[in-house]
Amino acid sequence: MDKGWGLTLENSDHRVGFFENKPVFGFNLSPRLNTRNRDHLINMFPVNSNGGNKEEQQASERRVVLGEVDFFSEKKKRPIINEEEEEVNAFVKKEQSREFNLNTGLQLVTGSDESTVDDGISSDAAEDKRAKNELALLQVELERMNAENQRLRGMLTQVNNNYTALQMHLATLMQQQQQQNNSRPADSTQQHEIVERKSEEKKQGNGVPIVPRQFMDLAPGVEQTNSSSEERTISESPNNNNNNNNMMELSRNKRRIGREETPESEGWVPTNKAPKLSPSKPIDQSNESTMRKARVSVRARSEAPMIADGCQWRKYGQKMAKGNPCPRAYYRCTMAVGCPVRKQVQRCAEDRTILITSYEGTHNHPLPPAAMAMASTTSAAANMLLSGSMPSADGLMNPNFLARTMLPCSSNMATISASAPFPTVTLDLTQNPNPLQQFQRPPPPQFQVPLPPQIQTPQAFGQALYNQSKFSGLQMSQDFNEASQSQPHQPQPLFSDTLSAAITADPNFTAALAAAISSIIGGSHPNNNNNNNKNGNVNTSNSNNSFPGN
DNA sequence: CGCCTTTGACCTGCGC
DNA sequence: GCGCAGGTCAAAGGCG
Numbered sequence: 001m002d003k004g005w006g007l008t009l010e011n012s013d014h015r016v017g018f019f020e021n022k023p024v025f026g027f028n029l030s031p032r033l034n035t036r037n038r039d040h041l042i043n044m045f046p047v048n049s050n051g052g053n054k055e056e057q058q059a060s061e062r063r064v065v066l067g068e069v070d071f072f073s074e075k076k077k078r079p080i081i082n083e084e085e086e087e088v089n090a091f092v093k094k095e096q097s098r099e100f101n102l103n104t105g106l107q108l109v110t111g112s113d114e115s116t117v118d119d120g121i122s123s124d125a126a127e128d129k130r131a132k133n134e135l136a137l138l139q140v141e142l143e144r145m146n147a148e149n150q151r152l153r154g155m156l157t158q159v160n161n162n163y164t165a166l167q168m169h170l171a172t173l174m175q176q177q178q179q180q181n182n183s184r185p186a187d188s189t190q191q192h193e194i195v196e197r198k199s200e201e202k203k204q205g206n207g208v209p210i211v212p213r214q215f216m217d218l219a220p221g222v223e224q225t226n227s228s229s230e231e232r233t234i235s236e237s238p239n240n241n242n243n244n245n246n247m248m249e250l251s252r253n254k255r256r257i258g259r260e261e262t263p264e265s266e267g268w269v270p271t272n273k274a275p276k277l278s279p280s281k282p283i284d285q286s287n288e289s290t291m292r293k294a295r296v297s298v299r300a301r302s303e304a305p306m307i308a309d310g311c312q313w314r315k316y317g318q319k320m321a322k323g324n325p326c327p328r329a330y331y332r333c334t335m336a337v338g339c340p341v342r343k344q345v346q347r348c349a350e351d352r353t354i355l356i357t358s359y360e361g362t363h364n365h366p367l368p369p370a371a372m373a374m375a376s377t378t379s380a381a382a383n384m385l386l387s388g389s390m391p392s393a394d395g396l397m398n399p400n401f402l403a404r405t406m407l408p409c410s411s412n413m414a415t416i417s418a419s420a421p422f423p424t425v426t427l428d429l430t431q432n433p434n435p436l437q438q439f440q441r442p443p444p445p446q447f448q449v450p451l452p453p454q455i456q457t458p459q460a461f462g463q464a465l466y467n468q469s470k471f472s473g474l475q476m477s478q479d480f481n482e483a484s485q486s487q488p489h490q491p492q493p494l495f496s497d498t499l500s501a502a503i504t505a506d507p508n509f510t511a512a513l514a515a516a517i518s519s520i521i522g523g524s525h526p527n528n529n530n531n532n533n534k535n536g537n538v539n540t541s542n543s544n545n546s547f548p549g550n
Numbered sequence: 551c552g553c554c555t556t557t558g559a560c561c562t563g564c565g566c
Numbered sequence: 567g568c569g570c571a572g573g574t575c576a577a578a579g580g581c582g
Contacts, residue, residue, distance in 0.1 A: 315555060317574055330573070334553095344573095 296378035297358040299348070300429040306345055307357050310371030311335055313343065324349040336365030354430050377427075 300307055306329075313331035321328045326347040333341040341361040348354035359378040367375050 314553085316576095318556075319572065319574095322571060328572085342573095 295358050295360050295424040297356060297424055297426040298378075298429060299354055299356050299426065301353050302355045303353065304355075306331075307355060309357075309374040310368055311341075311363075311375070321346065326352065333361075333363060335363070335367070335371075339364050351430075358424070 298307070306313070311333055312335045314334040315329055315331050317330040318327050319330070324346065326349065328344055328346040331343045331345065333339040333343075339361075341359065341363050343360065344356075344358040346356050348356055359374075362379050363371075363375050
């Protein structure tokens with residue numbers, strides 16, 4: 001016959017209960033019972049009184065297996081409540097009582113008041129009251145947790161449903177967009193471009209990708225000024241404007257020839273001028289000049305005159321820019337002869353601790369590991385800008401989508417400006433997103449959390465970019481979820497399905513991202529790149545003493 | 551001597 | 567056409 005109740009608490013090897021109006025606790029569960037009862041939040045079971053003889057002990061053990069506990073016999077085997085347990089239980093009861101009072105507004109009589117404990121004489125009535133309170137407390141806790149569990153389950157179901165629906169919606173939209181692009185007849189301009197590109201491909205024959213038309217739309221005027229006259233003679237539909245421009249270009253070339261006949265001492269060929277002066281290589285340089293139009297700008301806090309990105313730079317100019325008291329410095333890459341990469345360095349006018357570094361172009365030479373992360377990120381960003389083939393409603397790329405997917409972190413960290421003279425990607429490292437802490441991922445050994453305010457080493461800088469890129473998918477899906485359903489964040493796996501769909505749908509995106517990631521991964525292993533490092537001169541930025549404004 | 555920065559001049563695109 | 571601003575060149579000088 002049952003004479004009491006016991007409770008097992010989840011994630012606890014202890015039981016509490018009362019028997020004949022006396023609270024008992026501190027009973028260790030057997031492993032079998034432990035495993036079994038952890039499937040439930042709180043288990044209640046009847047308690048019998050048993051004597052100490054052998055038969056009753058065996059019966060007691062059977063009851064234990066069935067979920068019943070004989071506290072009385074257990075209590076006889078060993079002293080249940082030691083000092084430590086008593087202290088813990090007192091604290092737990094106190095806390096639970098406080099929570100109960102908060103939740104219910106009722107004053108719970110715990111029965112563990114010092115006045116009743118200290119005198120050492122616990123009357124049956126007090127014991128009874130205390131036990132009942134304890135039971136009530138546990139029941140309330142059980143109900144509260146059940147309710148919370150239900151609520152969370154419902155929330156999770158809703159989030160999952162919304163996520164699935166949005167995923168389907170995105171896939172449908174992308175499919176429709178692709179069908180529209182396939183079925184849309186090319187207009188005369190596009191046909192002209194296609195013919196032109198085909199002829200270029202024939203001449204080139206080395207598989208260098210031609211920049212898609214969409215980039216031209218982003219940077220109006222680029223095509224006209226950078227196309228060589230030879231290209232124009234090939235084109236099927238020349239117009240008067242182009243011819244006039246060609247004449248202007250030719251006259252400009254004549255003016256320049258006298259100045260540029262002398263070979264550059266370093267082999268540097270100005271990319272803006274080269275196409276007009278070197279008709280034998282119109283495609284490479286035309287492509288290169290358009291590549292230069294994509295600019296990746298990095299904002300980072302640094303007291304150093306220049307961010308150490310692992311490359312070698314030579315300063316070739318300095319100018320006072322309008323609206324900024326700090327001069328702008330111009331650098332070009334000197335790691336290889338004729339490398340077209342340039343960068344501009346300028347302090348932010350509003351906050352001079354912020355260093356704005358703009359990169360332009362793609363390195364035409366192998367890079368040391370220290371420079372890999374930076375170069376890969378900027379190159380991938382530039383490639384994405386140039387290819388611009390992310391589907392969107394208007395057939396052009398969607399800058400916001402780009403910023404959220406390809407580029408590190410959230411939209412406030414990476415922005416794309418298509419309205420600027422050049423399409424520009426801005427990576428803002430001055431805001432610390434701390435994605436590692438956000439999702440409690442263990443940081444890579446080299447990464448410093450939080451982001452160091454002064455990024456003065458290529459490793460730190462590249463790592464910062466790397467980590468931002470690394471979490472871009474996660475961040476994107478988060479923003480996506482947040483914006484669409486205003487639900488609490490559900491941590492998504494890296495490269496969520498939504499992003500994966502976007503990636504697989506766009507080969508340019510895939511290529512750019514893959515290149516960046518593989519380069520970054522490759523760059524983390526010094527053995528993967530033994531070029532340009534023969535002197536061990538990996539991290540030489542030689543312009544440190546001449547920062548504008550210092 | 552080679553490589554670098556500095557700096558004034560020049561080039562170029564764009565808006566008016 | 568003109569002026570402005572951004573970008574580039576190249577001579578001069580510094581530095582190791």
